[in-house]
Amino acid sequence: MRQENSICFSNINQPESWKIENYMASGGYLQWKKILQGQPGDKAREAIIETVKSSGLRGRGGAGFPTGLKWSFMPKTEKQKYIVCNSDESEPGTCHDREILKLNPHALIEGIAIAGFAMDATEGYNYVRGEFIKDCYPTIELALQEAYSYELLGKNILDSGVNFDLYNFLGAGAYICGEETGLLESLEGKQGKPRFKPPFPANFGLYGMPTTVNNTQTLASVPKIIEQGSAWHKGIGTEKSPGANIFSVTGHVKKPGNYELPLGVPFADLLERAGGMMDGKNLKAVIPGGLSTKVLPGNIIADCTMDYESLASAGSALGTGAVVVIAEGTCMVELLKRTSRFYYVENCGQCTPCREGTGWLYRLLQKITQGNGKESDLALLLDVANRIEGNTICAFGDAAAWPVQSFIKHYYSEFEYMINNHGKSIAA
Amino acid sequence: MSTEITETVVLTEDIKEKIDTWVAKFPVGKQRSAIIGSLHAVQEHNQGYLTPELMDAVADYLDQPRIYVYEVATFYSMFQTKPVGRNEIAICTNISCMLSGSDMIVQHIEDRLNIKLGESTKDGNIFLKKEEECLAACTGAPMMMVNHQFIENLNIEKVNKILDELEQ
Numbered sequence: 001m002r003q004e005n006s007i008c009f010s011n012i013n014q015p016e017s018w019k020i021e022n023y024m025a026s027g028g029y030l031q032w033k034k035i036l037q038g039q040p041g042d043k044a045r046e047a048i049i050e051t052v053k054s055s056g057l058r059g060r061g062g063a064g065f066p067t068g069l070k071w072s073f074m075p076k077t078e079k080q081k082y083i084v085c086n087s088d089e090s091e092p093g094t095c096h097d098r099e100i101l102k103l104n105p106h107a108l109i110e111g112i113a114i115a116g117f118a119m120d121a122t123e124g125y126n127y128v129r130g131e132f133i134k135d136c137y138p139t140i141e142l143a144l145q146e147a148y149s150y151e152l153l154g155k156n157i158l159d160s161g162v163n164f165d166l167y168n169f170l171g172a173g174a175y176i177c178g179e180e181t182g183l184l185e186s187l188e189g190k191q192g193k194p195r196f197k198p199p200f201p202a203n204f205g206l207y208g209m210p211t212t213v214n215n216t217q218t219l220a221s222v223p224k225i226i227e228q229g230s231a232w233h234k235g236i237g238t239e240k241s242p243g244a245n246i247f248s249v250t251g252h253v254k255k256p257g258n259y260e261l262p263l264g265v266p267f268a269d270l271l272e273r274a275g276g277m278m279d280g281k282n283l284k285a286v287i288p289g290g291l292s293t294k295v296l297p298g299n300i301i302a303d304c305t306m307d308y309e310s311l312a313s314a315g316s317a318l319g320t321g322a323v324v325v326i327a328e329g330t331c332m333v334e335l336l337k338r339t340s341r342f343y344y345v346e347n348c349g350q351c352t353p354c355r356e357g358t359g360w361l362y363r364l365l366q367k368i369t370q371g372n373g374k375e376s377d378l379a380l381l382l383d384v385a386n387r388i389e390g391n392t393i394c395a396f397g398d399a400a401a402w403p404v405q406s407f408i409k410h411y412y413s414e415f416e417y418m419i420n421n422h423g424k425s426i427a428a
Numbered sequence: 429m430s431t432e433i434t435e436t437v438v439l440t441e442d443i444k445e446k447i448d449t450w451v452a453k454f455p456v457g458k459q460r461s462a463i464i465g466s467l468h469a470v471q472e473h474n475q476g477y478l479t480p481e482l483m484d485a486v487a488d489y490l491d492q493p494r495i496y497v498y499e500v501a502t503f504y505s506m507f508q509t510k511p512v513g514r515n516e517i518a519i520c521t522n523i524s525c526m527l528s529g530s531d532m533i534v535q536h537i538e539d540r541l542n543i544k545l546g547e548s549t550k551d552g553n554i555f556l557k558k559e560e561e562c563l564a565a566c567t568g569a570p571m572m573m574v575n576h577q578f579i580e581n582l583n584i585e586k587v588n589k590i591l592d593e594l595e596q
Contacts, residue, residue, distance in 0.1 A: 089564045090561055093522075095564045095566045095567055097564070125453075129564070130468070130506045131518075131563055131564070131576065132564075133468065134577055167454075169453070169461075170464065170465060172467070172506040173504045175561050188460060189459075189460035190460070190496075190499065191499050192503065207455065248567060250524035250566040251528070252527060256568075257567050291523050326527065330527065335523070335527075338521070338523065338526050339523065342522060346560060346561065
């Protein structure tokens with residue numbers, strides 16, 4: 001097996017890995033201190049951004065945008081700048097940021113501080129989803145207090161002249177706040193309705209100031225990359241997908257879990273790592289990157305490697321690395337109905353195609369599963385999905401459309417059978 | 429009713445202190461950002477739901493238009509604007525939990541409590557929240573939150589034990 005736990009999970013098997021003493025004992029905060037104790041000026045900032053750029057790190061929140069490039073978009077201005085961490089983990093099937101918050105909160109704090117320094121942002125917010133209020137929010141809040149008590153955050157940190165203050169924020173239950181501009185609206189105390197872009201957050205972000213939003217796993221990867229260097233990071237994974245990714249493997253597997261493995265790991269190896277199929281069943285389908293990515297039939301994913309290119313060429317995406325494994329015997333119509341209900345309930349109500357269309361999708365699927373479907377409903381489903389896709393302010397609309405398009409594309413006969421047999425499933 | 433009277437009637441010193449902690453996290457004049465945190469504090473203190481009086485008190489204390497607070501309270505699923513049971517159960521039924529049998533868990537709890545998702549028991553003890561979001565504990569599916577504590581790898585036996593405890 002390839003090397004596991006090389007980046008964000010490198011220290012999580014140590015006892016009480018979340019405590020600052022233990023993080024520091026394994027080299028934690030050394031990179032932050034080095035930056036502070038060196039010459040923390042513009043040259044140092046450029047060097048960090050250059051390292052992150054050449055490391056090939058891509059945003060792990062789902063979109064996969066090159067992190068260093070994103071950082072370089074921050075304008076050089078005297079205005080207050082912000083770094084915001086997106087810990088609003090809510091893409092269905094995804095649960096690795098929660099593990100980082102619980103088991104390696106200091107890597108995240110160090111990563112946010114380094115990112116803040118690199119972009120000359122002296123204030124940072126970590127937006128944690130509201131449901132974590134009693135789960136991992138206390139852990140990250142305690143870790144933040146520890147970092148302050150060790151004087152690693154605040155004003156004139158370790159007499160370096162560098163200021164950086166970080167605050168944890170709590171959401172209150174809204175999937176849409178994972179979208180970066182929806183998140184910023186929420187952070188401003190408003191409904192989490194995504195903003196029209198451009199302007200992008202780098203120019204008009206939190207309170208209208210230059211802001212960069214990065215995902216938890218992305219930022220928690222930064223200290224290790226600075227410590228080991230960009231060449232080391234590029235050596236993990238594939239040429240176009242460097243580094244490792246935490247795969248949340250769930251569904252019909254024997255050992256569901258979060259596995260940090262090099263990008264490019266063959267799907268078959270990942271499945272094996274997760275104990276293989278439950279009850280010896282055959283693999284039917286996989287949603288490879290969270291619910292918003294397109295479903296792939298078992299025979300297609302079997303030949304894929306888990307990286308940006310391979311999954312894109314197979315017709316899906318790496319997304320958040322949430323790998324939902326589906327066994328033979330599962331009704332794909334019921335699964336799509338549940339999926340569509342989620343997008344129907346969670347849409348923010350701002351754009352008409354999405355607000356109205358997601359309701360249409362869910363109601364049509366309800367009609368089919370209740371045995372009242374017509375053959376023409378399948379064309380209608382696709383028509384509605386196609387009219388949502390690309391016609392909304394944010395990518396939520398696409399995320400609602402893609403499952404419908406891909407489920408019908410790959411499992412047309414299942415939908416057809418149910419329509420012709422008064423709601424009876426061919427699979428179950 | 430004047431603003432001042434509403435405040436003194438419903439916000440305790442303890443709540444005000446919590447709200448002040450949230451306000452302190454944001455730049456001066458950006459206390460609108462503290463609305464969500466304030467509502468969390470107020471709702472927890474009021475046994476799990478918000479009232480118009482409480483929302484108004486938060487708005488007045490933060491010196492924000494009341495509509496700002498209503499907008500937030502009605503947008504986010506964690507805020508309840510109608511009375512609900514004291515103990516909140518939220519069963520995840522999203523993709524990974526569904527594949528791992530969450531529908532059976534829902535059915536069992538609905539049957540045992542004799543209420544549907546979205547309802548509270550008659551004695552006001554348990555609120556069965558209609559949870560649509562994935563709760564990000566998919567590797568422990570099926571799971572549910574009981575008063576925001578994550579309880580994973582559910583089975584009927586485990587669920588019964590939790591309900592027994594809540595019903596004591």
